[in-house]
Amino acid sequence: MNEITNTRNNHLIDPTLSIWGWEISVYLFLGGLVAGMMIIAGYFLYKEKHKEFKASSTIVPLLGIILLSVGMFALFLDLEHKLYTWRMYMTFQPTSPMSWGAWILVLVYPSLFAMMLIKVPGFVPQKFSFLFKWSEYLNGNRKLLKVIGITNMAVGAGLGIYTGILLSSYGARPLWNSAILGVLFLVSGLSTASALIHMIAKDEEESGVLARADNLFILFELVILGLFIINLLSSTQAHINAVKIILTGPYAAGFWVFVVGLGVIVPLFIQSLAVSHRIKHTIVAPILVIVGGLILRFVIVNAGLLSHWTKVIGLE
Amino acid sequence: MARFGMVIDTKKCVGCMDCVVACKTENNVPEGLNRDWIVQDVKGTYPTLNMQIRTERCNHCDNPPCVYCCPCGASHIHELGGVVLVHHDKCSGCKACMAACPYDARFIHPDGYADKCTFCIHRVENGMDPACVSVCPTHCMYFGDLDDPNSELNKLLNSRKHRALIPEAGTKPQIFYLD
Numbered sequence: 001m002n003e004i005t006n007t008r009n010n011h012l013i014d015p016t017l018s019i020w021g022w023e024i025s026v027y028l029f030l031g032g033l034v035a036g037m038m039i040i041a042g043y044f045l046y047k048e049k050h051k052e053f054k055a056s057s058t059i060v061p062l063l064g065i066i067l068l069s070v071g072m073f074a075l076f077l078d079l080e081h082k083l084y085t086w087r088m089y090m091t092f093q094p095t096s097p098m099s100w101g102a103w104i105l106v107l108v109y110p111s112l113f114a115m116m117l118i119k120v121p122g123f124v125p126q127k128f129s130f131l132f133k134w135s136e137y138l139n140g141n142r143k144l145l146k147v148i149g150i151t152n153m154a155v156g157a158g159l160g161i162y163t164g165i166l167l168s169s170y171g172a173r174p175l176w177n178s179a180i181l182g183v184l185f186l187v188s189g190l191s192t193a194s195a196l197i198h199m200i201a202k203d204e205e206e207s208g209v210l211a212r213a214d215n216l217f218i219l220f221e222l223v224i225l226g227l228f229i230i231n232l233l234s235s236t237q238a239h240i241n242a243v244k245i246i247l248t249g250p251y252a253a254g255f256w257v258f259v260v261g262l263g264v265i266v267p268l269f270i271q272s273l274a275v276s277h278r279i280k281h282t283i284v285a286p287i288l289v290i291v292g293g294l295i296l297r298f299v300i301v302n303a304g305l306l307s308h309w310t311k312v313i314g315l316e
Numbered sequence: 317m318a319r320f321g322m323v324i325d326t327k328k329c330v331g332c333m334d335c336v337v338a339c340k341t342e343n344n345v346p347e348g349l350n351r352d353w354i355v356q357d358v359k360g361t362y363p364t365l366n367m368q369i370r371t372e373r374c375n376h377c378d379n380p381p382c383v384y385c386c387p388c389g390a391s392h393i394h395e396l397g398g399v400v401l402v403h404h405d406k407c408s409g410c411k412a413c414m415a416a417c418p419y420d421a422r423f424i425h426p427d428g429y430a431d432k433c434t435f436c437i438h439r440v441e442n443g444m445d446p447a448c449v450s451v452c453p454t455h456c457m458y459f460g461d462l463d464d465p466n467s468e469l470n471k472l473l474n475s476r477k478h479r480a481l482i483p484e485a486g487t488k489p490q491i492f493y494l495d
Contacts, residue, residue: 001361007333008353008372010423012411017420019411080409081428087388087408098412099387171381171485172418236484309418309482 004311017173017305023078025297029192030071031163032185032293034064034108036193038156040210041115046149048142050118053209055201061116068108097166104158111155114138114148160186167304174242175307176300178231184224185297191217192293195267195286211275214289218268225260242307251303259299263292319378320397320435321462321490322449323469323478324371328456331356331369335448335457339373342436342447346426351433352448368495371448371457374421374433375481375489376400382413382422391430397461398490399437404429418485435459462490 012019041060044050050057079085089106093099117135124131138144164185167176194214201207232243246255267285274281331354339345339352352373359366380400383391390406391413393399402413407429414422414430425431436446440459444450449457460467472478473492480489 001359003356003358005356005358006353007336007355008350008420010349010420012414013420013423017414019414078410080411080424081407082409084388084406084408084428087390087406088410091387091389093387093389095384096387096412098385098410102387169385170412170415171487172416238484305415309485 002311017308020078020301020305022298023074025294025301027071027075027078028163028166028185028301029294029297030067030074032160032189032297033192033196033290034068034071034112034189035156035158035160035163035186036189036191037064037067037197038108038112038115038152038159039190040193040197040213042149042152042156044149045115045118046146046153048145050145052203053201053206054203055197055206057115058119058121059200060197061112061118062121064112065109065116068105068112072105097162097169101159101162101166104155104162107155108159111148111152115152118145118148157186160189163189167300170304172309173304173307174236174238174309175232175245175304177239177242178228180224180228180231181300184221184228187217187221187224188293188296191221192290195289198281199283199286207281208275211271211281214286215268215271215275218264218271218289222260222264222268225264238307238309242304245303245306246299249303250306251299254295254299255303258295259292262288263295267292317463318397318461319463319490320376320399320440320459321469321492322435323458323472323492323494325456325458325472325476325494326368326370327494328454329369329371330454331371332453334451334453335371338447338451339433339436342439343434345431349423349425349431351421351431370493372419372421372481373448373491374400374417375419375487375491376433376435378488378490379486381416381418381487385412385416387412394437396437396441397435399435399440400432401434401437402430402432404431418482418487419489 008014037060041056044053044056088102092103117138120131120135161182164182168179168181171177191214194210194217198207198210198214229243232239245251267288270285273279333354336350336352345351352371355370355372357368376399383393383400387410388406388408390403392401394401409424409428422430422432439446445459449459458468458472460469462469472494476494478492478494480492
């Protein structure tokens with residue numbers, strides 16, 4: 001038996017680390033979703049499909065800006081020293097993934113804004129005539145459109161990967177301590193973004209392409225989840241204990257039922273039947289994928305906070 | 317260049333918490349929060365028991381993840397003795413450093429910034445020991461320069477069995493516990 005008594009009782013630290021609440025999980029989810037949207041819409045723009053695939057070229061950029069702003073507001077709510085937020089933008093710390101993220105976010109807005117200019121949203125008043133002029137110039141310049149497409153793909157990939165690397169860089173939390181988390185969050189972002197655009201696209205071809213792409217992303221996500229588990233299970237005792245939190249411990253139900261079951265396997269099954277025309281497309285599969293992506297962030301963030309190099313509370 | 321560290325003799329520590337009170341008084345640590353604390357580590361089954369009492373705090377690591385992860389440059393290594401400190405007016409309260417610390421040594425001060433043990437750098441700069449060391453009634457704590465081969469710290473480390481906390485986390489902690 002090993003009983004440890006600690007006189008420390010610091011807020012957010014004891015009895016278990018609880019520094020990050022729903023704000024961070026929601027931000028990581030929305031960051032991943034917007035990253036996926038940028039990559040998909042950027043790819044269609046690069047492939048000059050933007051005229052046919054209207055949801056990707058007209059709705060996605062504006063929706064991306066809105067969703068990312070909601071995510072960043074959640075991030076702002078999490079800060080304890082809110083008046084000092086600007087301090088992140090007075091420096092660049094190359095060893096800090098959070099610093100990289102802060103600056104990547106600065107690149108995301110102009111990238112999405114440039115893509116939004118392909119078709120200026122209807123609510124923009126005519127007095128902003130310069131926006132319409134820029135739009136006209138963009139549409140007459142094929143090379144520039146391709147550059148905007150590539151930029152959105154690159155910045156989107158940076159955003160998606162960083163949301164995972166942010167967590168994986170914390171060696172103190174064994175569950176997060178796997179670089180594959182960057183790939184997992186990127187693929188989950190691509191999958192949730194495909195599901196969202198598939199749902200809102202009116203064009204049948206666009207919707208169909210994204211349903212097929214989503215199946216691939218979901219399948220890939222399942223493989224990455226498997227690799228993530230194998231990676232931790234074959235590491236130190238601390239990492240084995242950490243992964244047990246999601247495999248058999250307090251977050252097992254959330255992980256197996258909502259992430260793997262309802263978030264990956266069930267929508268993959270439904271969507272496979274739909275793309276092979278055995279059943280009709282409904283919003284069930286995409287909604288499951290999106291909610292699964294959100295719960296994945298909640299499970300990984302919360303279980304990671306619980307994981308520790310020494311004893312894990314709730315895992316005896 | 318000095319490298320400040322501590323050696324704590326667990327055979328002498330009785331867990332009286334004088335160090336905890338001294339730290340709170342010296343550094344005006346807000347109510348309900350602690351920069352240092354006491355851990356009682358009991359192993360075995362009654363009646364065959366073994367108890368170790370330790371006073372713990374920030375380990376002022378040589379490879380400090382809390383400094384590397386800080387997006388604002390608020391967490392930094394002080395030029396004197398490699399002590400890990402926080403610029404309060406640069407901290408955005410993002411809590412990255414708290415996630416990065418395997419010792420859970422940091423907390424959020426009610427004013428919003430990340431706070432932690434400073435090795436009482438304001439006292440050390442004036443030639444004094446940290447408050448916790450200076451008040452210890454059993455003299456179980458030793459503070460000094462680990463780079464000085466003739467320091468009391470190195471004499472103890474060379475002659476006694478010792479260990480650091482969670483060295484496998486790769487942070488190179490600079491507080492050593494004599495077993």
